[in-house]
Amino acid sequence: MSKPIVIRNGLVIDGSRAEPLKADVAIDEGRIIEIGNDISKGEAEIVDATDKVVSPGFIDIKTHSDWTLPLMPQAESKIRQGVTTEVIGHCGYSCAPALPDKVDALSEYLSPSAPWLSFKETNFNDYLNHYPALSVNAIHLVGHNTLRLMTMGLEDRPPTPDELSHMKGLLKEALASGALGMSSGLFTAPGSFSETEELVALGKILEGSGASYFTHLRNEGNNVFDAIQETMEFSEQVGVHVQIVHMKLSGLDNWGGARKAMNLFSEARNKGISIDCDIYPYTAASNPLRNLMPAWLQEGGIEATLTRLVNPDMRKRLRNEIDQEGLNNFGRIPSWEAVRISISPNLPEYAGRTIASLAEERGIDQFEMALDFIVEDRGQTRVLVDSISEADVRAFVQDPDVMIGSDGNSVSPEGTTGQGRPHPRFYGTFAKVLGHYSRDLGLLSLQDAIYKMTGSSAKALGLRNRGLLKPGFNADITIFDPQSIAERATYEDPHQYAAGVDTVLVNGIKTLQGGEHTGALAGKILRRQQDFSNSKLI
Numbered sequence: 001m002s003k004p005i006v007i008r009n010g011l012v013i014d015g016s017r018a019e020p021l022k023a024d025v026a027i028d029e030g031r032i033i034e035i036g037n038d039i040s041k042g043e044a045e046i047v048d049a050t051d052k053v054v055s056p057g058f059i060d061i062k063t064h065s066d067w068t069l070p071l072m073p074q075a076e077s078k079i080r081q082g083v084t085t086e087v088i089g090h091c092g093y094s095c096a097p098a099l100p101d102k103v104d105a106l107s108e109y110l111s112p113s114a115p116w117l118s119f120k121e122t123n124f125n126d127y128l129n130h131y132p133a134l135s136v137n138a139i140h141l142v143g144h145n146t147l148r149l150m151t152m153g154l155e156d157r158p159p160t161p162d163e164l165s166h167m168k169g170l171l172k173e174a175l176a177s178g179a180l181g182m183s184s185g186l187f188t189a190p191g192s193f194s195e196t197e198e199l200v201a202l203g204k205i206l207e208g209s210g211a212s213y214f215t216h217l218r219n220e221g222n223n224v225f226d227a228i229q230e231t232m233e234f235s236e237q238v239g240v241h242v243q244i245v246h247m248k249l250s251g252l253d254n255w256g257g258a259r260k261a262m263n264l265f266s267e268a269r270n271k272g273i274s275i276d277c278d279i280y281p282y283t284a285a286s287n288p289l290r291n292l293m294p295a296w297l298q299e300g301g302i303e304a305t306l307t308r309l310v311n312p313d314m315r316k317r318l319r320n321e322i323d324q325e326g327l328n329n330f331g332r333i334p335s336w337e338a339v340r341i342s343i344s345p346n347l348p349e350y351a352g353r354t355i356a357s358l359a360e361e362r363g364i365d366q367f368e369m370a371l372d373f374i375v376e377d378r379g380q381t382r383v384l385v386d387s388i389s390e391a392d393v394r395a396f397v398q399d400p401d402v403m404i405g406s407d408g409n410s411v412s413p414e415g416t417t418g419q420g421r422p423h424p425r426f427y428g429t430f431a432k433v434l435g436h437y438s439r440d441l442g443l444l445s446l447q448d449a450i451y452k453m454t455g456s457s458a459k460a461l462g463l464r465n466r467g468l469l470k471p472g473f474n475a476d477i478t479i480f481d482p483q484s485i486a487e488r489a490t491y492e493d494p495h496q497y498a499a500g501v502d503t504v505l506v507n508g509i510k511t512l513q514g515g516e517h518t519g520a521l522a523g524k525i526l527r528r529q530q531d532f533s534n535s536k537l538i
């Protein structure tokens with residue numbers, strides 16, 4: 001066992017919104033044992049935190065790092081922002097269970113997001129038990145889209161009673177294995193084929209286990225308030241904590257709606273509904289290019305989609321729908337200049353280009369260009385869509401009840417995860433809130449900013465003994481320079497680590513030291529039954 005550590009002379013911001021306090025923090029056996037002045041612990045290793053902030057490690061409540069952690073367990077882009085815990089398996093997508101004869105279907109389904117992952121048959125329990133050692137703690141969710149794919153493929157219809165009970169069985173197995181809850185991705189197939197009733201039926205299983213529900217709303221564009229209403233209806237029938245992930249108002253016609261959304265959430269909370277949301281602090285969203293098209297296009301999988309896309313009548317129908325309603329889930333965008341290719345596994349030379357510029361180069365219509373690109377890259381392309389207003393982002397950033405989650409993967413500039421031009425939020429989310437929005441723009445105090453990524457998230461998750469600096473709590477700790485913390489990643493050049501984070505401890509083990517990764521893999525898989533306060537054993 002390593003010797004005790006005393007972090008000296010730092011400005012302690014404890015994650016509860018309390019005022020900063022100059023104090024020492026002592027750690028032993030992976031836990032915080034004392035916070036106070038002039039702590040002396042004999043043989044202890046001293047970490048000098050003069051002029052630095054000492055805060056709980058950040059909880060990234062919304063990530064897809066299950067797509068990258070198996071390749072890069074050091075979680076480089078997150079550790080270097082001060083993140084010590086990631087919640088993975090979001091938006092209906094989980095990498096397990098993978099049932100016999102359905103492994104290829106899952107692999108194909110997740111290929112636009114994680115073409116580098118290999119899949120094999122597994123239940124949720126084996127998946128968690130064989131998860132690689134990581135630098136961060138990981139909280140796993142099971143995805144509704146994955147459960148549906150395993151049960152009834154990509155079919156656009158309600159489940160039969162047998163199929164529903166099959167999904168319930170898979171959900172129970174995942175929850176019994178330690179998944180914190182279920183995520184849904186109602187914006188895309190096959191989640192988009194489900195009715196609220198199906199979600200409520202699965203929600204009852206969550207309720208029975210004291211588990212939680214995380215939802216990517218059915219619509220984040222022109223019908224966003226209908227989608228919020230659907231979530232409220234779910235909440236009225238199912239007594240679990242509900243987290244609306246990466247809350248946004250997408251599309252020109254919906255800008256300015258942040259305050260209305262936050263008011264709805266606080267009214268619901270006043271009525272006793274447990275509902276929260278999180279955001280990433282950027283105006284661009286990231287998605288597979290094919291998801292910008294109506295859900296019907298994707299019924300039956302990639303081959304069926306590609307076949308429809310080369311049919312001129314189908315193209316005409318798509319154009320009419322998009323002209324009238326805007327892009328699926330995104331609403332009306334200013335132009336195809338707002339859609340930038342992020343990662344294109346089959347056509348990597350186009351990363352960073354906009355659909356508008358490609359259309360100009362080829363001398364063709366921009367909409368036809370978007371469809372051509374889906375065909376040419378066989379539906380594998382991810383794009384960034386600049387579709388959110390900065391004023392809404394700032395309104396969410398300023399609200400202490402809205403949490404910060406990156407919606408980004410742990411990546412590093414080297415190796416497979418360094419390919420393409422991912423969203424800068426992978427590298428910069430937390431540093432941007434602390435540096436740009438709190439320090440530079442003064443939109444919120446440092447203690448409020450830290451609360452939104454520590455204590456508030458731990459409370460929403462029901463996470464036990466993490467998220468605050470408190471004696472007895474696990475020693476997940478981030479030490480950063482409040483003067484220099486900054487995002488360095490940009491849309492043009494995203495593979496840039498954040499600046500200003502000096503030291504990160506995960507479960508009391510130094511994982512970042514002097515801004516460099518130590519290689520430590522001290523993260524734990526946090527299981528519902530042991531690490532959360534709300535859960536009931538099943």
Ligand SMILES: [Zn+2]
Binds near residue numbers: 091185216245246
């Ligand atoms: Zn999502």
